[in-house]
Amino acid sequence: MILRYTLKERIVHWVAGFVYVYLLLTGLAFYTPKLYWLAVALGGGTTSREWHPWAGLVFVAATVFMYRMWAADMRITDADREWSRAIGRYVRNEDAHLPPVGRYNAGQKYFFWLMFLGGALLLISGVAMWFTASIPWSLRWLRHAAVLVHVSAGLATIGGFIIHVYMGTAVVRGGFTSIVRGEVSEEWARTHHRMWKR
Template identity: 25%
Template sequence: MATVPNRRATDEDGMIFMRRVLTLLALLLWAGGAPAQNATAPDTAAGGARATTLEDILARQKNRLKGTTQRLPDALREIEGRPVPLPDGDAGVPQLGTLGGASDPDLWRALKSGAQATPSSSTARGQLMQVLGEDWRLVRRQYLLRYGGYVLLGMAAIIVLFRLIRGKIAIRGGRSGRTIPRFSLSHRIAHWFLASVFILMGLSGLIILFGRPLLVEFLGRDLLVGRMGMDPSVIDTLKSVNSVLLSASLQGHNLFGPVFVLAWAIMVVRFMKGNFFQWADAKWILKGGGLLGGHASSHHYNFGEKTWYWMVVLIGLGMCATGLFLLFPMLSQTLVYHQAATLLHAIGAVLLIAVAMGHAYVGSIGMEGSIDSMLRGEVDENWAKEHHDLWYEEVTGKKADHANDPGGAEAQAEGAA
């Protein structure tokens, strides 16, 4: 009769077998590690590297360990000739950091503070990290884009309000049918040459400066997707459109930059005569150009036109200088100069574009008869007497009559008395 094996006895035999196997493995591991320990012991006894103890770590943490060889790299020991400040304690003995004597935050902090070394880029001038780029980016995004947009929108709002309140400035006595030469052909060519290039440069510059914030961020992300609930893929489409516009604007801006310099120089020389300030300009200011009542006399150019001319001269000079500097970056290897040039160039552009908007409005649809001077080179006599009476008297030898001006009859009577 067959016997059934005892299950409990079988389990005990298995446990005994496993104990023997584990015991054998432990003996083999101990036998293999003993020679290595014996081999390292003589080195330690002979004055080799001593194992780091808890006391050593605490001593280094308290800055009391002497003779340590862990130092900041030589390139980071000084920043612009000044030593890098070390923690309190023994001079030259840094505190224990996460990676030894100097931790990663210490190294990066020294780099961001302007540590000097020998970088691979020749434009860095020995500075390992160019941290002003972040400041430049913040100024451009948070101040230039915001307040530059406010200036342009504010000027547009002023023009609209002026049109609604004041309306078109008409010739009070109506057109006489008689004209006076005002600008020669060379004057008009110089004016329209600069105006056409300025419009091209202004539009391309605005796309470079405001293209992505308006097209992608405002129109795409905030308006179409955020408020109208359109598919987010429209943002990718607008990014592609902005890339095409930006590339074309940048190429055109760089191409016509030197042309703008030439047009600016011709305009400065051709229009300089008669644009120096005179005593009559102070009286023109006090009367607000005639808007505050009474007639505001002026010569060939009034105070507003002279101010616009000198803005074009001075700000335009800065625009030409910074533009050429950015167009030919090899003129300087100091990166901070290029960063400053981009900001100054953009600020000057915003100011000129804003004032040019007002100049274009008054010189075209805002004032009757004004555009004739730059289209035909002639103006109506009544327009000349009303806006440039002193120049009218110099050219014709006749006395300008202001009887049609508000308050002009009283002023003329007082002058006769």
């Protein structure tokens, strides 16, 4: 077996994971009255509205930790662009015919940057919505812009999140065990991340 994720990496990942799910559910409750029952199920509208921004700060802190741990491995290279062009093979599960991959493939790297940039936009727009009363009415376009940016960044990260969970649990077998127990088999490493294995 080979160590893929240290304990610290796994703890940071799962703090981000659980907090993101809470933000997703409460955020959807605020997004449309049709999903308001989610806030009721999570302790009520007032409680959800109180905790949502604080949970947002925890999520951003976890994302900053992820940046410090993984940003160096997430740089997009020419090899990633080559891998992206051959993505059809990845979809057909023909990993052996793909250009060799380092610790992360291009899809994982794009997801990382989507969550990082999305997190930054959610933070800026979220703080503006948290302290709306402090924004003077003459700058009301800022209030409207905050809502638009928050919803757009939220929806973009939800799209990435759905693909990430699907890939990590249903498509790439062994990936989920690695982010829970930390280890992968040599065979798994050779198949999915040949350069990293070497």
